[in-house]
Amino acid sequence: MTDRVARFEVLGDGHSMLRRSGDWASLVRRFVLGEIGTNPRTPTSRTPCDHRHPPD
C-alpha cells in the first residue's frame, strides 16, 4: 500500500523507551523534520527497509 515504510528495532530497550530515550527522540525528530521538509530525509526513511538500531 505504501513503499515508504521504515521499521526499526531498538536494541536493548523495552516498552518504556527509557534506556535509550535519546535515541528514540532522535529517531522521531529526524523522521518528523524530514517529512515536513525542514531537514533532509534520512537515508533510512527514503528507502523501504527494516533496520536494527544498535547503541551509538
Place this chain on the structure above:
Amino acid sequence: MSGHVPGRALPRLEPVGRRRPDPAALVLVAHGGRAGSRESGERRRLTYWRMLPFAKDLRRAGPELGVFMLRYRHRGWNGADRDAQRDVEAMLAELRRRHPGVPIVLVGNSMGGRAVLRAAGADGVVSVCALAPRLDGSDPVAQLAGRSVLIAHGDQDRWTDPRQSLAYAVAPRP
C-alpha cells in the same frame, strides 16, 4: 466531532509550547493506554508523561511546528469501540478546521501507535510514526497509501510484540 467543545471537554488538543497562529506543519502526539478501560483520560498518567518529552523535543527542534498532545476521552482502546482511534480522528478534524491545508504528522506510542496507524488515512496526514504500537494482527494497512511510515520497537519489549510490528511493517509493501 459533533458536540466537541474546545477547552476542557474530551477529547481535546493540548498545545505544547507557545501556540503558533500559522504553523508550517502540525504534529499530533498520541500516548498509550490500556486495552480496556472507561476511566476518564483527564488524568495525566505515566503513558502521557512518557510521550511529553517527544512532543517538547519536536517543538524545540521545529519552532515552525504546531505540536499537540492528544487528550483522550477514555483510558482504554475498548475493543470494537476503538475509542483511541476515534479520538485521533476527531482531533484530526479539529486540526483541519483550525489550520486548513496544513500537513499533519502523527506520532503515537503503544495504544496511541495503533490509533495513529489506523487513523493515518485521514485528509491532511502525510506521515505517521508508531513507537511500540500495540498491534494484534487485525489492523488494516490500506489507509497508509501515500503516507510515510516509521515503526520502531524495542527488542526487549514485553508489553507489546515486536513481531507484530515487523509483520505490519512488511505487510504494506506493494
